[in-house]
Amino acid sequence: MATKKRKKARAASKRIVKLKAKKPSAKAANNGLPRPSTKPWGKAGKALQGIRILDLSHVQAGPTCTQLLAWFGADVIKVERPGVGDITRGQLRDVPDADSLYFTMLNHNKRSITLDTKHPKGKEVLERLIKCCDVLVENFGPGVLDRMGYTWEHIHKLNPRMIVASIKGFGPGPYEDCKVYENVAQCAGGAASTTGFRDGPPLVTGAQIGDSGNGLHLAVGIVTALYQRDRTGRGQRVNVAMQDGVLNLCRVKLRDQQRLQRGPLAEYSQHGEGIPFGKSVPRAGNDSGGGQPGWILKCKGWETDPDAYIYFITQAPVWEKICDVIGKPEWKTDKDYATPKARLPRLKHIFATIEQWTMTKTKFEVMEICNAVDIPVGPILSMKEIAEEPSLRKTGTMVEVDHPTRGKYLTVGNPIKLSDSISEVKRSPLLGEHTEEILGAVLGYSAKEVAEIKSSGAVTPPEKVRAAAA
Ligand code: CAO
Numbered sequence: 001m002a003t004k005k006r007k008k009a010r011a012a013s014k015r016i017v018k019l020k021a022k023k024p025s026a027k028a029a030n031n032g033l034p035r036p037s038t039k040p041w042g043k044a045g046k047a048l049q050g051i052r053i054l055d056l057s058h059v060q061a062g063p064t065c066t067q068l069l070a071w072f073g074a075d076v077i078k079v080e081r082p083g084v085g086d087i088t089r090g091q092l093r094d095v096p097d098a099d100s101l102y103f104t105m106l107n108h109n110k111r112s113i114t115l116d117t118k119h120p121k122g123k124e125v126l127e128r129l130i131k132c133c134d135v136l137v138e139n140f141g142p143g144v145l146d147r148m149g150y151t152w153e154h155i156h157k158l159n160p161r162m163i164v165a166s167i168k169g170f171g172p173g174p175y176e177d178c179k180v181y182e183n184v185a186q187c188a189g190g191a192a193s194t195t196g197f198r199d200g201p202p203l204v205t206g207a208q209i210g211d212s213g214n215g216l217h218l219a220v221g222i223v224t225a226l227y228q229r230d231r232t233g234r235g236q237r238v239n240v241a242m243q244d245g246v247l248n249l250c251r252v253k254l255r256d257q258q259r260l261q262r263g264p265l266a267e268y269s270q271h272g273e274g275i276p277f278g279k280s281v282p283r284a285g286n287d288s289g290g291g292q293p294g295w296i297l298k299c300k301g302w303e304t305d306p307d308a309y310i311y312f313i314t315q316a317p318v319w320e321k322i323c324d325v326i327g328k329p330e331w332k333t334d335k336d337y338a339t340p341k342a343r344l345p346r347l348k349h350i351f352a353t354i355e356q357w358t359m360t361k362t363k364f365e366v367m368e369i370c371n372a373v374d375i376p377v378g379p380i381l382s383m384k385e386i387a388e389e390p391s392l393r394k395t396g397t398m399v400e401v402d403h404p405t406r407g408k409y410l411t412v413g414n415p416i417k418l419s420d421s422i423s424e425v426k427r428s429p430l431l432g433e434h435t436e437e438i439l440g441a442v443l444g445y446s447a448k449e450v451a452e453i454k455s456s457g458a459v460t461p462p463e464k465v466r467a468a469a470a
Contacts, residue, residue: 037420046073047421051226052442054133055079055110056117058086060182060208061167061242062139063106064215069135069222070109071414071423077129077438078107078429082114083461085431098406099428105411107428108401113439114432114459117148121458126150128443130158135222139167141179152237162235163225165218171241180242185210189246194253196283198270203283214245252289256281267293272345288313293340293347296380297355299363307385310363311378312354312370314347316340321373326357399425435459 037044051074055066063078063086070076080086088103116122130136136155138145145151145166155164169180170188178184183204186192191210196203207213221238229235247254256265260281264271268284271277288294294313301308314322319340323331331337336346343350358366363379370377381389387410392398399413404427414423439445439453453459 039420041417041419043422044420045422047418048072048074048223051075051135052133053077054129054136056136056138056140056145057167058139059088060102060106060211061214062137062218063088064212065165065167065218065222066110066137067106067108068215068219068414068416071425072418072421074135076110077133077434077442078110078112079115079117079126079129080112080431082116082432082457082459085112085114089431095406098403099430101406101409104401104403104406104409104428108411109424109426110429111434111438112429112432113435114461115435116458119456119458121453121456123149125439125443125453125458127158129438130155130162132442133159133162134226135163135165137165137218137222142168142177156235160234161229163222163229163238164235165222165225165238165240167214167218167240167242169242171239171244175243180210182208182210185214185242185246188243190250190253191246194250194281194283197285198275198283200283209249210242210246213249214240214242217245217248253281266344267291269293269295269347272347286311292316292376293343295347295351297351297358299358299366300361302359307380307382308363309380310358310366311380312351312358312366313376314343314350314354315376318373318375319343322354322375325369325373325375326354328353396423396425401425401427403427404430432459 048069051069053066053069053074053076055062055076055078057063057066057078066074066076066078078086086103086107088106089099091100092102093100115125117126130150152164155162168176169178169185170176175188180188183192186204186209187202189210192202192204195205217240218238221240225236225238257280259265260277260279264277265281267287268277268282269287270282270284286294286296292313292315294311296309297312299308299310319338320332323329323337328337336342337350361369366377367379386392387398389398393400395417396413397415399411400408401411402408411425413425417423436450439450439459440447445453
């Protein structure tokens with residue numbers, strides 16, 4: 001009996017040990033909620049895995065959008081004209097016979113298929129692509145897609161889940177039929193009239209807000225439409241007009257346009273200089289666009305180095321620290337300088353005084369001194385300095401990529417970091433590099449059919465184009 005009891009007790013305690021040893025499932029232990037990934041940053045999969053993009057885009061605006069989606073893991077199939085490809089492949093070429101940096105830096109992580117979309121066989125292939133993709137992206141000139149025979153209605157019929165995303169220069173209105181490039185959009189969207197110095201002509205900015213800026217707008221629209229499709233099962237159109245996107249980025253200037261109707265814009269330095277305002281928002285030089293006055297000031301070496309400058313912000317909460325740093329402690333209590341309102345009419349003099357100090361320091365010394373006491377300043381970094389900045393390499397914002405025909409080059413990686421999604425930068429495809437692979441593995445054509453398509457002229461250039469390219 002005693003032995004039986006002992007055996008029972010031993011078995012029971014074993015069960016307890018077993019129960020204790022059994023790990024609760026991740027879900028059960030967290031009240032059914034998912035836990036944070038245990039994988040390192042960015043290594044838990046690809047955010048857009050399973051999404052296939054039919055990329056008919058070219059030049060810059062569309063390709064920046066599809067490159068971003070490709071970085072997040074979408075399978076981007078770039079359709080290019082046989083023998084020619086995206087025009088940027090050959091534009092601004094720095095290495096003979098190699099794809100230009102213009103092209104490579106906008107088309108990472110994509111596959112390339114050559115296809116004449118006006119050729120009957122090419123149309124057949126394109127329709128198969130439409131049927132097996134989630135999103136079609138295009139930034140052709142107005143009416144081009146319709147002329148090819150691919151109206152929204154036709155695409156929707158072929159694949160009701162398809163999202164059709166387009167960039168055009170202008171939305172519906174007097175200019176809807178115009179072709180548009182970057183600077184046209186900057187001008188029509190309000191950026192150029194508000195950029196530059198008051199006494200100079202309008203200026204375009206180096207940042208490609210019309211092209212790359214609208215690539216971002218389109219990408220947000222696409223991801224939003226994909227999210228909605230999860231509920232409705234239906235695709236939709238996503239339209240971005242470059243003028244609208246630039247205006248969206250210039251909204252602070254529309255804010256000022258309306259403020260101007262109620263009186264002068266006191267934070268614009270022209271106000272302090274006693275120069276009256278006209279009817280529209282003027283060009284404000286390097287004035288800050290917000291409520292904290294700022295200006296670009298010379299630093300040590302400015303005489304020979306075009307980038308020896310710093311952006312200096314006289315942020316109100318740190319005004320007293322600024323006074324100490326620049327050796328003007330008396331401004332802390334002087335009624336002409338002590339308050340932001342009192343300073344507004346004196347900004348020119350204030351910045352000239354601060355500049356006397358910044359000119360004794362390099363921009364990096366100013367950074368060190370000011371940031372130590374929380375004064376917001378920004379060094380004017382040249383592209384050379386940015387390219388050599390180790391911290392940007394470390395975060396993957398600057399990446400070195402190897403390319404079979406041009407060798408190693410530097411590019412900007414994905415600036416949007418996701419903790420759960422891998423974002424490796426893979427080289428851009430050669431023209432038509434994946435044509436056979438896509439025809440066979442994606443579209444399911446047999447080897448015989450692939451051979452037929454190839455000999456039809458739908459994926460290879462006509463003889464005269466080939467001869468001209470040789
Ligand atoms: N097979 C066969 N034909 C093709 C093709 C393919 N794979 N890809 C393009 N084409 C044809 C088009 O069908 C079109 O032919 P039609 O005029 O006979 O219909 C032709 O190529 C030209 O297309 P396009 O008008 O788009 O190109 P463009 O070089 O004349 O103009 C641009 C370029 C950018 C001004 C124009 O596309 C545009 O305004 N796009 C919208 C705004 C935009 O995105 N601008 C920014 C570009 S980035 O700076």
